Amino acid sequence: MGGMSGKVEYAPRDAEPVRPAPARPDVPVLEMRQAVRGYGGGDARVRALDGVDLSLDAGAWVAVMGPSGSGKSTLLHCAAGLDTVDSGRVTLLGEDLTGADDRRLTRLRRGTVGFVFQNFNLVASLTAEQNVALPLRLAGRRARREDVRSALADVGLADRARHRPRELSGGQQQRVALARAMVTRPRVLFADEPTGALDSASARTVLGLLRGMCDDAGQTIVMVTHDPVAAAAADTVVFLADGRVVDRIERPSARRIADRLVSLEV
Amino acid sequence: MFTLSWSTLRDRKQLFAGALVAIALGVALVQASLLVLMSVSDPVIPSDLPRAERNEMREGFVGAAMLMGLQVPLVVFLAVFVVGSTCAFAVAQRRRDLALLRVLGGGRGQVRRLLAAESLLLGVVGALCGAPLGLVATWGQARLLEHVGFVPAGFRPTYWDWKAVLVAGATGTGIALLGSWNAARRAGRIRPLEAMHDTGAAARVMTPGRWCVGLSCLALSILLAVGAQAADMIGAVTIAMVLAVVGAVALSALAPLVVPLVARVFGLMLRRSALGALAEANIRDGARRNAAVAAPLITLVSLVLGLSGALGVLARSIGVEQEHLTRGDLVVTSADGARAARLAGIPGVADVSTRLTVPVPVTAEVRRDGPGAARPHVFDERVIAVDPAAYARARTLVPVSGSLADLRGDTVAVGSAVPAEGYRAPRVGDTVSVDVAGRERTLRVVAVLPETLDIGDEFLIPREALPADLLAAAPAESVLTVAPGTSVAEVAKRVRAAGLGESTTVARWAQGRADAQQDGNDKIFAVLLGLAGVYALIGVVNALVIATAERRAEFAVVRLSGLERPQVVRMALVEACAVTTIGLLLGGLVAAAGMAGTARSTAAATGTPIVVVPWGMLATTVLGAFAVTVVAAVVTTREATRERPARLAGART
Ligand SMILES: Nc1ncnc2c1ncn2[C@@H]1O[C@H](COP(=O)(O)OP(=O)(O)O)[C@@H](O)[C@H]1O
Numbered sequence A: 001m002g003g004m005s006g007k008v009e010y011a012p013r014d015a016e017p018v019r020p021a022p023a024r025p026d027v028p029v030l031e032m033r034q035a036v037r038g039y040g041g042g043d044a045r046v047r048a049l050d051g052v053d054l055s056l057d058a059g060a061w062v063a064v065m066g067p068s069g070s071g072k073s074t075l076l077h078c079a080a081g082l083d084t085v086d087s088g089r090v091t092l093l094g095e096d097l098t099g100a101d102d103r104r105l106t107r108l109r110r111g112t113v114g115f116v117f118q119n120f121n122l123v124a125s126l127t128a129e130q131n132v133a134l135p136l137r138l139a140g141r142r143a144r145r146e147d148v149r150s151a152l153a154d155v156g157l158a159d160r161a162r163h164r165p166r167e168l169s170g171g172q173q174q175r176v177a178l179a180r181a182m183v184t185r186p187r188v189l190f191a192d193e194p195t196g197a198l199d200s201a202s203a204r205t206v207l208g209l210l211r212g213m214c215d216d217a218g219q220t221i222v223m224v225t226h227d228p229v230a231a232a233a234a235d236t237v238v239f240l241a242d243g244r245v246v247d248r249i250e251r252p253s254a255r256r257i258a259d260r261l262v263s264l265e266v
Numbered sequence B: 001m002f003t004l005s006w007s008t009l010r011d012r013k014q015l016f017a018g019a020l021v022a023i024a025l026g027v028a029l030v031q032a033s034l035l036v037l038m039s040v041s042d043p044v045i046p047s048d049l050p051r052a053e054r055n056e057m058r059e060g061f062v063g064a065a066m067l068m069g070l071q072v073p074l075v076v077f078l079a080v081f082v083v084g085s086t087c088a089f090a091v092a093q094r095r096r097d098l099a100l101l102r103v104l105g106g107g108r109g110q111v112r113r114l115l116a117a118e119s120l121l122l123g124v125v126g127a128l129c130g131a132p133l134g135l136v137a138t139w140g141q142a143r144l145l146e147h148v149g150f151v152p153a154g155f156r157p158t159y160w161d162w163k164a165v166l167v168a169g170a171t172g173t174g175i176a177l178l179g180s181w182n183a184a185r186r187a188g189r190i191r192p193l194e195a196m197h198d199t200g201a202a203a204r205v206m207t208p209g210r211w212c213v214g215l216s217c218l219a220l221s222i223l224l225a226v227g228a229q230a231a232d233m234i235g236a237v238t239i240a241m242v243l244a245v246v247g248a249v250a251l252s253a254l255a256p257l258v259v260p261l262v263a264r265v266f267g268l269m270l271r272r273s274a275l276g277a278l279a280e281a282n283i284r285d286g287a288r289r290n291a292a293v294a295a296p297l298i299t300l301v302s303l304v305l306g307l308s309g310a311l312g313v314l315a316r317s318i319g320v321e322q323e324h325l326t327r328g329d330l331v332v333t334s335a336d337g338a339r340a341a342r343l344a345g346i347p348g349v350a351d352v353s354t355r356l357t358v359p360v361p362v363t364a365e366v367r368r369d370g371p372g373a374a375r376p377h378v379f380d381e382r383v384i385a386v387d388p389a390a391y392a393r394a395r396t397l398v399p400v401s402g403s404l405a406d407l408r409g410d411t412v413a414v415g416s417a418v419p420a421e422g423y424r425a426p427r428v429g430d431t432v433s434v435d436v437a438g439r440e441r442t443l444r445v446v447a448v449l450p451e452t453l454d455i456g457d458e459f460l461i462p463r464e465a466l467p468a469d470l471l472a473a474a475p476a477e478s479v480l481t482v483a484p485g486t487s488v489a490e491v492a493k494r495v496r497a498a499g500l501g502e503s504t505t506v507a508r509w510a511q512g513r514a515d516a517q518q519d520g521n522d523k524i525f526a527v528l529l530g531l532a533g534v535y536a537l538i539g540v541v542n543a544l545v546i547a548t549a550e551r552r553a554e555f556a557v558v559r560l561s562g563l564e565r566p567q568v569v570r571m572a573l574v575e576a577c578a579v580t581t582i583g584l585l586l587g588g589l590v591a592a593a594g595m596a597g598t599a600r601s602t603a604a605a606t607g608t609p610i611v612v613v614p615w616g617m618l619a620t621t622v623l624g625a626f627a628v629t630v631v632a633a634v635v636t637t638r639e640a641t642r643e644r645p646a647r648l649a650g651a652r653t
């Protein structure tokens, strides 16, 4: 995996002003009430979310776990405003997402939420730097070079700014994706299997970066994963089965998570 | 925002290059059509030529102008079709990229504006590249016209006219904008969620727009096909040509539905081998892609078969009609009237009806339709001299007004094909002037003959109206009736032995007329569809190149799962061949619908249903299409599999 060695420290920039805490810490960052989302119709109807109740606090890193097909990705999409629930209620940072129009959701994506994907989803034709600058430019903000560079430096890739995705290892690509998600300073970072396509060393690096963001800047993170090791890096683990939240563990060990997961899968 | 366009441009060369090629060539073709149309509409005819030659040249130019007048809308249609289809396809291929932009905070308007700006840029660049290419196309079109003899050798068209160049450029840019307008509108509706799915959400291929265009054109096609059954012959032939265009649009729009369906049938054959099965699955899965490849093919084939089939029917009908109109056993072509006059003396000949083609210019003062001075107009450079009684015996043509019995002395019977260039046809009672050996004679119109498919006896003059020396020297064609009990072949032998001319049966002779017409048709066809056909084929290559370039990751995955590079190439080749076959079949279907109409109406008109399948043209098109798709598929697939698969399979491209 490229020239990356083991662990990369997450180094917050001195010059950066401290991230303002959520306006009302008592209001949960994300709240889902009886959220239902189904696919298909008739006999083939699948309820990917079947009445999910979930409440997540600011500044915490939550891992969503569950067997394959349990509705993890659907939950993430609905929580982030990429998808809409059929019934129930989703509130993100006090804003009701049910029935929000495209304009509002776009504004949400520009400043409030950031995304990291399993398959990185970098624009292949753009350099790392340009990829990171993209959300700023889409939001119509000035993409200052120092901001972009420091976002890359935060993920330990200051020297790769001019590289294109295909010249980077998977772990490096995912770190560029992380820098891209963080450059707009989102209130909530959503990540769907961010380590799913990585080898264990790269996965550790990425998890270390996420941990640092959470500890140092109070970043709220919602991460979907099926890897107990990844989930163990989070503060809270929420278990999903057949579209429902079935369990919630605080500060778990990888061992406990794995055992719980096995019990769900049988 | 434009960094994104630029870098996408670099990374997806094929997408942009494909759109650019389509636009540039479309502009070049439209420009060439316009310029050549202008040149032949206002030709320079050397004044030092003899009058007859000048008139002949002018006639050629008039014919060329008519053809180019038809070609301009045809070329514009093809340009709209190919550019529109290429641009829409190019946008569809970028769907996931666009969804990702939405996830990263791009608004609907931004995505739309990005695409609109891109296509404006593409349109402008395409128009700029198209203008010089237009010079080449103009040269080619002029040489084509020269080659088939519509214009004199050495014809020099206008190569540059700002108006034509600007109109062509504006057309190209407009088409590009229009083509991507729809795509951009749709792109604005791409949901950001689509970026989250690994394979990219199966974008709805049958968009409302596609349904709308497809179904309305299909309905119109059905109406046309049904209407053709009841139309007269010329109507049916015209309908067949329109049907070729409308039907092609209908099937192209519905191709994403139809192609997988036909692929299922092919699947029965393909499924025997692993590669074939994979290819079949790919065809059904890549409906959008294959529809884009099939669309220009469908159009090409339906235009080629539809137009040449319709023109062929026209030619064949001319033969059938002439055979019906002629009463007699043999047609003898003699070098001059003197020899023809001796035919009656051959033993076994019961009747002779001779038509003498006499080079006598015919002038008439008939008013132009609408306002305009009554100016003398030269209608024809020759008249047909006949013995009216014999003519009436050998030809079953009954005048629509007047009577052939009045054809005595200084009189004339006119065919109704006469009106040209806005002059109305002479009527019974009008007079026309003929210039006989320098002396002007005034002839009274006593009969008007009905319209025939063949242009023939335009000005019939009784023999006695012309001097004997002119008649004796005029080339002759005589219909012979053989006396009962005498062998026709024997009479033919005697005619030849006497050195009076060459005999053929009436059927053969009529076939000859049809063949002569077909000859003209082939020329017309070459002028109309020569360059346009090449353009449509380039559209096919374009779609294939775009489609294959976007399959790099897919190819990498199948290679990782065990296929070797040559096998991937073979798989793509099987797919390309199957899609080509499907496109050809669907195009053939459209043409067949048109042919059914003409068959029905020719049956009503002549008693025999006439279907002309232009086998030669068909074979050329089929071979050309396969040659082009096979080469394009192999080259692009090899290109797309050049990199090692491991690098590509993982990377999100
Ligand atoms: N676009 C879709 N169309 C139909 N069914 C879907 C779609 N997306 C997800 N599903 C179904 O919903 C259920 C939950 O899917 P998902 O949220 O992706 O699960 P997970 O991410 O936990 O593997 C699965 O049964 C899946 O088949």
Ligand SMILES: [Mg+2]
Residues within 6 Å of the ligand: A072, A073
């Ligand atoms: Mg998932």
